[in-house]
Structures are given as structure tokens and as C-alpha cells.
Amino acid sequence: QEQVVESGGGVVQPGRSLRLSCAASGFTLSSFGMHWVRQAPGKGLEWVAVIWYDGSNKYYADSVKGRFTISRDDFRSTVHLQMNSLRAEDTAVYYCARGATRLDLWGQGTVVIVSS
Amino acid sequence: EIVLTQSPATLSLSPGERATLSCRASQSVSGYLAWYQQKPGQAPRLLIYDASTRATGIPTRFSGSGSETDFTLTISSLEPEDFAVYYCHQRSTWPQTFGQGTKVEIK
Numbered sequence: 001q002e003q004v005v006e007s008g009g010g011v012v013q014p015g016r017s018l019r020l021s022c023a024a025s026g027f028t029l030s031s032f033g034m035h036w037v038r039q040a041p042g043k044g045l046e047w048v049a050v051i052w053y054d055g056s057n058k059y060y061a062d063s064v065k066g067r068f069t070i071s072r073d074d075f076r077s078t079v080h081l082q083m084n085s086l087r088a089e090d091t092a093v094y095y096c097a098r099g100a101t102r103l104d105l106w107g108q109g110t111v112v113i114v115s116s
Numbered sequence: 117e118i119v120l121t122q123s124p125a126t127l128s129l130s131p132g133e134r135a136t137l138s139c140r141a142s143q144s145v146s147g148y149l150a151w152y153q154q155k156p157g158q159a160p161r162l163l164i165y166d167a168s169t170r171a172t173g174i175p176t177r178f179s180g181s182g183s184e185t186d187f188t189l190t191i192s193s194l195e196p197e198d199f200a201v202y203y204c205h206q207r208s209t210w211p212q213t214f215g216q217g218t219k220v221e222i223k
Contacts, residue, residue: 035212037160037214044201044203044214044215044216044217045152045154045160045203045205045214045217046214047205047211047212047213047214050212059210059211059212060211061211062117062211095159095160097160101165101166101207102150102162102165102166102171102207103150103152103160103162103205104162104165104171104172106159106160106161107159108158108159109159
């Protein structure tokens with residue numbers, strides 16, 4: 001069945017980097033735009049980034065612009081989120097979600113904790 | 117960026133009652149608004165997109181309406197599994213944004 005599975009989360013010190021991955025299966029990744037959405041503990045959803053189906057466009061939330069980079073590897077059916085210069089406020093569950101006109105398939109998320 | 121304001125923050129209702137959730141945008145999003153449901157410990161689930169189109173497999177008790185800046189999610193008769201947090205989301209303008217959520221709790 002169609003699914004996306006996130007990985008790569010963990011505990012990291014402020015200022016360090018982390019790379020998240022989102023593995024897609026059961027559908028053709030190259031046909032879809034892919035998003036990252038995060039949720040801080042006890043808080044609401046925050047849209048983070050998107051990459052278009054062909055990789056031609058990428059957009060970011062102001063809070064991560066210049067620090068995070070989204071990329072895709074359609075051969076390996078994987079989307080990545082490279083997170084640099086991490087801050088305490090980046091602590092959250094990070095979800096990968098499929099979609100162009102709507103986010104119709106979500107993973108279960110991977111936890112990122114930024115702490116010294 | 118477009119700010120989405122959801123109201124009320126919490127809605128206390130009993131099973132069988134009608135729930136009406138509001139989402140107001142700081143500027144027009146045309147019809148590019150979606151609604152998601154999230155239960156504790158779970159990923160969000162798409163309910164409605166483009167303001168009024170139900171996603172695949174979503175029961176007909178869920179309906180969406182509105183345009184431009186004012187949108188409504190209606191649950192016609194609450195089932196026990198509908199008690200959750202609901203978020204609106206706009207894709208009209210970058211960056212995309214979510215509302216802060218409305219919690220529907222059992223009265």
C-alpha cells in the first residue's frame with residue numbers, strides 16, 4: 001500500500017546538523033510534490049518546506065529559510081531535509097507528506113530534539 | 117504570510133451533536149483551503165480540500181464550505197471517533213500556513 005516513512009531524527013546539540021529522510025513506497029514518487037511539516041511538543045502544525053514533483057521549485061517557511069534544504073532522489077524514492085544550524089525551537093516531530101493540491105498521505109513522523 | 121485564525125479554540129459537545137468550526141484567513145486564499153484531523157499520537161489526516169471536496173474515504177458527515185477569507189468545517193452528527201483536533205491549511209500563497217487548531221472534546 002502507499003506509505004511514507006520518516007527516519008533520521010534524534011537528539012542534537014544547538015548549532016549542529018541533522019538530515020531527515022522520507023522513504024516512499026507503493027506509489028511513483030516522481031509524480032508528486034513532497035512536503036515537510038513539523039509539530040513542536042504540545043503545539044500545532046507548522047508547514048516547513050516543499051519540493052515540486054520535478055524538483056524545479058522549492059519553498060521554505062521563513063523560520064527555516066537559509067538553514068534547511070529539501071531535496072529528492074526519485075531513483076531511491078526518497079526525500080531529504082537537511083537541517084543546519086539547529087536551534088532549540090526546531091525541536092519537533094517532523095512529518096513527511098505527499099501532495100500538490102492537498103497533503104493526502106502522511107508518515108508517522110520522526111522526532112528531533114535540539115538540546116545541549 | 118497568510119495567518120489563519122481558527123475558532124473556537126475548544127468546542128465541547130456530546131456525541132450526536134453538530135460541530136461547526138471556523139477558519140478565517142488574513143487575506144484571500146481563494147478556495148485553496150484544506151482541513152485535517154489529528155488524534156493524539158497520530159499523524160494528521162486529510163478530510164477536506166479545496167474548501168469543500170471530501171478526501172477519499174471521508175464520511176459524508178464531514179463537510180466544508182466557504183471562500184476567500186471565511187471557511188467552515190461542519191460535522192453533522194459527532195461520532196465518538198470524531199473527538200480530535202482539527203486544523204485548517206492554506207496553499208494559496210507561499211509560505212503555506214496552518215491554523216492553530218480547534219480541539220473538539222467530549223462534553
